[in-house]
Amino acid sequence: MLFEDVSFGPYDKAEHNAHRAFELYEDGKISQAISELDAALEINPSNSTWHFNKALALDAVSLFDDAIAEYEIALQSDPSDLEILNSLAVDYTRISQYDLAISTFEHIQQLDPAFEPCYCNRIITYAEMGLHDLAEQMFYLAQQLDPDCALCYYNIGNSLFARSQYKKAISCWLKTAELDPAHPEINYRIAQAYWACDDKDNARHYFLAELRLDPGNVDVILDFGLFLLQNGDVESAKEKFNRILELAPDSAVALFYLGETAFSSGDYERAAMLFSNVMLRDENLAGPRYRLAQYVIMKGQFYDAKKLLVHELNLAPEDPDVLVSMGSMFLMIDEKNYAINCFLKAVDADSANVQAYYYLGLANALNGRFESAAEFFAHALDIKPAHVESLRDSAVVSLAMNRLDSADEKIKKAMGLSGNDPQLKAIARRIRLAQKIEQVINWVRTFRFVHR
Numbered sequence: 424m425l426f427e428d429v430s431f432g433p434y435d436k437a438e439h440n441a442h443r444a445f446e447l448y449e450d451g452k453i454s455q456a457i458s459e460l461d462a463a464l465e466i467n468p469s470n471s472t473w474h475f476n477k478a479l480a481l482d483a484v485s486l487f488d489d490a491i492a493e494y495e496i497a498l499q500s501d502p503s504d505l506e507i508l509n510s511l512a513v514d515y516t517r518i519s520q521y522d523l524a525i526s527t528f529e530h531i532q533q534l535d536p537a538f539e540p541c542y543c544n545r546i547i548t549y550a551e552m553g554l555h556d557l558a559e560q561m562f563y564l565a566q567q568l569d570p571d572c573a574l575c576y577y578n579i580g581n582s583l584f585a586r587s588q589y590k591k592a593i594s595c596w597l598k599t600a601e602l603d604p605a606h607p608e609i610n611y612r613i614a615q616a617y618w619a620c621d622d623k624d625n626a627r628h629y630f631l632a633e634l635r636l637d638p639g640n641v642d643v644i645l646d647f648g649l650f651l652l653q654n655g656d657v658e659s660a661k662e663k664f665n666r667i668l669e670l671a672p673d674s675a676v677a678l679f680y681l682g683e684t685a686f687s688s689g690d691y692e693r694a695a696m697l698f699s700n701v702m703l704r705d706e707n708l709a710g711p712r713y714r715l716a717q718y719v720i721m722k723g724q725f726y727d728a729k730k731l732l733v734h735e736l737n738l739a740p741e742d743p744d745v746l747v748s749m750g751s752m753f754l755m756i757d758e759k760n761y762a763i764n765c766f767l768k769a770v771d772a773d774s775a776n777v778q779a780y781y782y783l784g785l786a787n788a789l790n791g792r793f794e795s796a797a798e799f800f801a802h803a804l805d806i807k808p809a810h811v812e813s814l815r816d817s818a819v820v821s822l823a824m825n826r827l828d829s830a831d832e833k834i835k836k837a838m839g840l841s842g843n844d845p846q847l848k849a850i851a852r853r854i855r856l857a858q859k860i861e862q863v864i865n866w867v868r869t870f871r872f873v874h875r
Contacts, residue, residue, distance in 0.1 A: 436466065437462070437463040437464075437466035437467045437470075438463070440459045440460070440462040440463035440466075441459070441460065441463040441470075441473055441476070443459045444456040444457075444459035444460045444463065444473075444476065444480070445476070447459060448476075448479075448480055448483075453480050453483045453484050454484070456480050457477060457480045457481065457484075460473055460476060460477040460480065461477070464477070469500070471496070471497040471498075471499070471500035471501065472497075474493045474494075474496045474497040475493070475494065475497040475506075475507055475510075477493045478490040478491075478493035478494045478497065478510065478514075479510070481493060482510070482514065487514045487517045487518050488518060490510075490514050491511060491514050491515070491518070494507055494510055494511040494514065495511070498511070503534055505531055505534060505535055505538050505541075508527055508530065508531050508534075509528075509531060509538070509540045509541060509544060511527055512524045512527035512528045512531070512541070512544065512545075512548075513544050515527060516544070516547060516548045516551065519551070521548055521551065521552050524545075524548045525545070525548060525549075528541045528542075528544065528545045528548070537568060539565050539568040539569045539572065542561045542562075542564040542565035542568070542575075543561070543565045543569075543572055543574050543575045543578060544574075544578070545558075545561040546558045546561045546562050546565070546575065546578035546579055546581075546582065547578045547581060547582075549561060549582075550578065550579075550581055550582035550585060553585075555582050555585070555586055558578075558579065558582040559579065559582070562575055562578070562579040571602055572602075573598075573599045573602035573603035573606055574599075574603075574606075576595045576596070576598040576599040576602070577595070577596065577599040577606060577609065577612075579595055580592045580593075580595035580596045580599065580612065580616075581612075583595060584612075584615075584616060584619075587619070589616045589617075589619045589620045590616075590620060592612075592616045593613060593616045593617065593620070596609060596612050596613045596616065597613065600613065608633065608637075608640075608643070610629045610630075610632040610633035610636065611629070611630070611633040611640075611642075611643050611646070613625075613629045614626050614627075614628075614629035614630040614632075614633060614646075614647075614650075615646065617629060618650055623654060626650060627650070630643065630646070630647040630650065634647065639670055641667050641670055641671055641674070644663050644666055644667050644670075645663070645664075645667060645676060645677065645680075647663055648660045648663030648664050648667070648677075648680060649680070651663065652680065652683065652684065652687075657684050657687065657688065660680070660684060661681060661684050664677045664678075664680045664681045664684070665677075665681070668681075673704060675701050675704040675705035675708050676708070678697055678700055678701050678704065679697070679698070679701045679708065679710055679711055681697055682694045682697035682698045682701065682711065682714065683714070685697060686714055686717075686718075691718050691721070694714065694718065695715060695718050698711035698712075698714050698715050698718075699711075699715070707738060709735065709738045709740050710735075712731040712732070712734050712735040712738075713731075713732070713735045713740075713745065713748075713749060715731050716728045716731040716732045716735065716749075716752055717752065719731065720752060720755060720756065725755075725756040725757075728752065728756050729753075729756055729758055729761075732749055732752060732753060732758075732761070733761065735749065736749065736761070736764070736765065741772055742772075743768075743769040743770075743772040743773040743776050743779060744769075744778075746765045746766070746768050746769035746772065746779070747765070747766065747769045747776065747778045747779050747782060749765045750762040750763070750764075750765030750766045750769070750779075750782055750786075751782060753765060754782070754785070754786060754789070759786050759789060759790055762782070762786050763783065763786045763787075766779045766780075766782045766783045766786065767783070770783070775806050777803050777806045777807045777810055777813075778803075780799050780800070780802040780803035780806065780813075781799070781800065781803045781810065781812055781813050781816075783799040784796045784797070784798075784799035784800040784802075784803065784813065784816060784817070784820070785816060787799060788816065788819070788820050788823075793820050793823055793824050794824075796816075796820045797817065797820050797821065797824070800813045800816060800817035800820065801817070804817070809840055811837050811840050811841050814833045814834070814836050814837035814840070815833075815834070815837045815846070815847060815850065817829075817833045818830045818831075818833035818834040818837065818850055818854065819850060821833060822850075822853060822854055822857060825857075825861075827854060827857055827858050827861060830854045830857075831854050831855075831858065834847060834850055834851045834854055835851075838851060
């Protein structure tokens with residue numbers, strides 16, 4: 424009898440599917456590996472190892488909810504399996520189910536206090552929760568078990584970066600790179616930290632190091648492009664954004680930043696065309712309408728500007744500087760209520776934003792609400808006593824409310840900071856005139872009282 428004539432039973436076929444899934448997974452063909460595992464599990468749904476392997480494959484394509492379901496099935500056969508429990512806790516972190524993640528890690532610790540990953544992976548859970556002191560505790564506990572764990576240094580580096588302790592983060596990530604040179608995107612993270620430290624040379628070095636290892640990583644190319652754009656290397660930035668479009672032709676983000684380069688270079692017509700194309704590709708992307716609003720305001724098209732800005736505001740931008748800029752545009756087109764809404768959102772996002780308080784003062788002054796305007800100008804000056812615009816406009820508001828001594832004090836401070844500014848001089852003359860008129864009125868009142 425020939426070998427080809429031998430018929431295998433269903434369990435043999437399931438084993439073949441599972442083995443084939445392993446090979447496909449190793450080759451990076453994740454979707455095909457999942458299909459093979461599904462075929463194996465259809466024959467033998469009680470095999471916990473295959474459920475575990477399927478969960479790992481689902482993790483590889485970021486289907487974390489589906490992976491959790493598979494880990495939970497795998498645990499039914501062995502509820503004390505540390506590897507499955509650890510993977511499950513990691514995925515709970517990935518979907519922001521932090522309480523479940525922490526309770527699972529603590530359960531692992533009870534089962535085996537020497538299982539280092541339950542401390543190592545808890546670092547990132549606590550870091551994402553903003554509990555950085557506990558993240559550091561987990562790091563030191565993990566270090567006692569494995570002082571050379573590259574992932575521990577990586578995870579605590581993320582915690583330090585989140586706290587703006589960039590130099591310490593760099594130190595930890597350099598240690599990760601030393602212990603595990605192949606750690607995913609480690610050069611990228613080091614580049615980001617050097618960028619945050621304004622160390623341009625090292626940031627550029629590590630961006631390039633990451634791209635040599637992974638030249639098709641769109642996220643790294645995008646960030647490197649933004650780094651180049653921020654540092655004035657517009658042509659190199661454009662090359663990076665165009666490279667992204669070669670790799671991902673539908674990338675609305677890359678197209679948006681090509682629009683930014685055109686806008687910053689004064690090529691407004693091309694920028695407007697690019698921003699319009701961005702909106703066709705991704706109508707929910709923040710930014711293009713904001714820029715188009717600036718463009719149409721230049722052309723005096725205030726009605727179109729309002730539509731663009733209102734749509735942009737509905738996308739809920741969070742950057743306080745963008746919100747202040749949008750608010751100032753709303754003021755320019757005489758939409759004061761929308762403007763105030765933007766400035767209040769900016770203050771909510773950044774309670775120390777001088778410009779937001781200043782513009783709130785200006786918007787209220789334009790609406791004739793002088794008391795509110797004076798309060799907002801005072802907030803701005805509490806944050807930055809030398810803010811000339813707030814001093815100037817606060818003086819104008821004080822003049823409007825006939826608080827001449829306050830107006831005189833503010834304008835003198837503003838002139839002391841700005842010297843011979845003709846606008847300030849004009850306001851000072853108005854205040855002096857008002858003071859003289861008040862003196863005359865007071866003299867007349869006194870004269871009438873004396874000679875009555």
